[in-house]
Amino acid sequence: MNEFDKHKPVLTRAIEALHARTFYAAFPEHPAPAVYGETADADGQAWFKSISGKNFEELLQGKANQWLGDEESPYLQQPLGIKYPAYTSAELIAKANQAFGSWRKTGVSDRAGILLESLDRIKARFFQVAYATMHTTGQGYMMAFQASGPHAADRALEAIAAGYEEITRIPNSAIWDKPMGKFNIRLNKEWRAVPKGVSLVVGCSTFPTWNSVTGIYASLITGNPVIVKPHPGAILPIAIYVAEIQKVLKENNLDPCICQLAVDSFAKMITKELAEHPDVKLIDYTGSSAFGSWLEALPGKIVFTEKTGVNSVILDSVEDVDKVAANLAFSVNLYSGQMCTAPQNFYVPAQGIGSPAGPISFDQFATKMVEQVNSLVDNPKAGPFVLGAVQNVKTNERVREAETLPGKVWLKSRTFENPMFKNARVATPVIVEIDASKKDVYSKELFGPIVLLIKTRDTNHSVSLAKEMAQQHGAISCGAYTTNPAVREHIADEMSMASTPVSFNLTGGIYMNQNAAFSDFHVTGGNPAGNASFTNSDYVTRRFNWVGHREPVKA
């Protein structure tokens, strides 16, 4: 196989980037407008239209007994009508076991070459992935392209680099030579990175590729066969990834079932069945805390979870309150608050926020948030594209219920017209003031565009609540605004102890929701929001065991 030689330079740079944690130093060409071809966008859209109502025939994993597909576009509020081949759990596991032998015996370099080649193939389909993502998740076009395309591929590359590095960090063999005085004991030793076994990757409905490819590629690079179980509501984006992986496997004379797609329906989900199967040794999961915690407790499995959390914004003091409110309003509007990194609990001291012009009162800040949210929503050139559509109708219900929370409703949720999709399911942010004493209200994730302005005694109180929420209920992100270095360090240290990364004083075109591959660890694994981290070393090392054999050197 020569895939490895072809892709080695990229792999080398990716490993460098992993340690430098500044991706663009290693990949300076990366953020430049990629050359996808002038018709790439139109072609992608046309492909999406052509597949709608059809069978997805690209998979190479064998004849199916039935074809299933429940996907529905949040923009059109009608079924996509795409059907995928479906298999029983037993069939999927049997094929994964069958494929395991050849994959684990494929060296890590060859595995890396094949996986990197698959990313190249997927790159050529980013626009297809983008339309597939829009019409399953409700993401805006731009986010759908970025998050499911290049940013997901970056995370996949990161996992490949991390796995490759960890496996090649220990020598394949060495001579152990122990001087014993009159003679030496000499042993030939060898170390094998033994993959754990069948890997199950369970996707979510909002980020069907970004949240799944890390687990898929981390398990594959370390030699495990993977069963990808997408959310029944968001299959197509990851189906494209799996199809391309299978094609490259086949071209390299390997079993395409090394990476299978396991489609199910809302009527009969197979996730539990797969997860409980004794041959499934690795599970990656993004989704609800209840199911995630159930998976974590399964005995005899290594489970990597991203669950729910309560993300905070701590407002202490600002340089320019309008810029701050604008930045936070964008974070709240972005994909209608359906990001695991979106802020929910805004802690504002009762006596207000410090600023060069004197304190900004709680009410003044609330007013500014309302204005900035409205201003973005009402901008026809930005609003509909930033907010996108709402994936799940339950989110709309939750947003409506938020207006009944015990506190002043500063802004009601409303609808708006998407110029391209008249029938889109939408909801703009609701902003409610909550007193800090009402902990039961704000100590849970209210998924969607729901903002709680929590009135605290002072910044210490804010920090202590944000920390408590993260430690008790999980948190993936935290925003903080302060111009005081001592307060800054207090926040940094306290939130560290709750294993929550803090974005300080963000204004302009960068938002607390964003987590960049090769730089930001996504989820820390240190609070209830999840037990794993994209991509620290144990995210890959826990997918294999080091086994060392030894034998005396022949005299």
Next chain:
Amino acid sequence: MNEFDKHKPVLTRAIEALHARTFYAAFPEHPAPAVYGETADADGQAWFKSISGKNFEELLQGKANQWLGDEESPYLQQPLGIKYPAYTSAELIAKANQAFGSWRKTGVSDRAGILLESLDRIKARFFQVAYATMHTTGQGYMMAFQASGPHAADRALEAIAAGYEEITRIPNSAIWDKPMGKFNIRLNKEWRAVPKGVSLVVGCSTFPTWNSVTGIYASLITGNPVIVKPHPGAILPIAIYVAEIQKVLKENNLDPCICQLAVDSFAKMITKELAEHPDVKLIDYTGSSAFGSWLEALPGKIVFTEKTGVNSVILDSVEDVDKVAANLAFSVNLYSGQMCTAPQNFYVPAQGIGSPAGPISFDQFATKMVEQVNSLVDNPKAGPFVLGAVQNVKTNERVREAETLPGKVWLKSRTFENPMFKNARVATPVIVEIDASKKDVYSKELFGPIVLLIKTRDTNHSVSLAKEMAQQHGAISCGAYTTNPAVREHIADEMSMASTPVSFNLTGGIYMNQNAAFSDFHVTGGNPAGNASFTNSDYVTRRFNWVGHREPVKA
């Protein structure tokens, strides 16, 4: 603090050794007879006599409410009479929490310096540790010195090196610079290795330092306060380690309670209470599978276990059967089979073992094993010192019961006279032939000097049983003898899939029981014998979380 500068060269070489996996290349001076001083042995013995019947007053962890101590010498079969300060779980946890703050804020280099200095101090007490180990575990003098002294210190050094390397692998800070076309987004990013919290290290009665120091030093280097809970039957060896750690902490103006000794009594064990405490985030454990599995299932904790297993020897073909039997007889006699790496199940094909002189029948091999075991036991200059004494009287019962197993008893267990300790509790190996069909007999650990010769159809059958035992019931070691390269690879591959390291064709002065720091991963974490490995990278990385903060670079 300048401990780091003093010890940096050793740390650098230790990190090199960790990757080369050939310790003695990095530490060529190491196996040379160390210069402990001419009177070191006599001084150590005198110290042990002087402490017997007294209070152990060296700990710096505060006034105790009571003094406890149940230790008993297996050589003397009488209590040591040493008492240790004892505290309630609540007191221990409170002090650990109190000490946490200063330790986590001590930089990793300073932590490394302090821990390396403690190893230097302990080195000066290796002979005290040796006598303490003999008279708690029953180990022979030589093993007690090696395993509890230099070999344990090597494992501690390995853990320090691994932790130091992992924490320094990610930069403290970097500028993330993303070209956006007309401008760049520039963020100052910083990453903190945030320790998990209070660490509990639960010791065992047979290897009170070797099995505990890895967890202690791994947790300490990564910034966690440690509570060391030794087995009530083997406290003194690890008490010396803890005392020296505390002294170095105090000299460096740090709280000695960063590492506490938690002594309990057989009448009232506090392990469960400590393990269940919500502030305990990390648990290291060596001991029974039942309790280890209970610990592993505790929610919200990271648990590292070494439990029980069934170690196999696969006999296919040999060059010199006498050398093979002699080597295996030594493995069986060593510390009377009370090592977690001692072989138990010997798989011998019914048609015999291949050799240059033709097949060696099952009975011929059994006879040779009996002869070689007897020959070592009956050698007054070697036997008593290799076998040592039996730690727990239950082991003697188990050995006697083994004679009633359903099969031919090739060798009965007996006693022998230890020239130095007339009252020593001893037991020589029992060897029983078991048919491969009697799986219930040999599918559990029979701790102690118990050898089962299992008659199989052929080598494939042997390998399949050894693999099954390891996968279903755990295994830490495996011995295999074959002169056939294809069979060798078959065994290597199959046992890899059961995450069991294989020692091939050992003869002479190296035994399958031995696992060397910086080279042999001890326990793989891939079968029921334990979920952790000394010392792979996740053995240290799982003791902290990476938390990254970020803030725009000021223009």
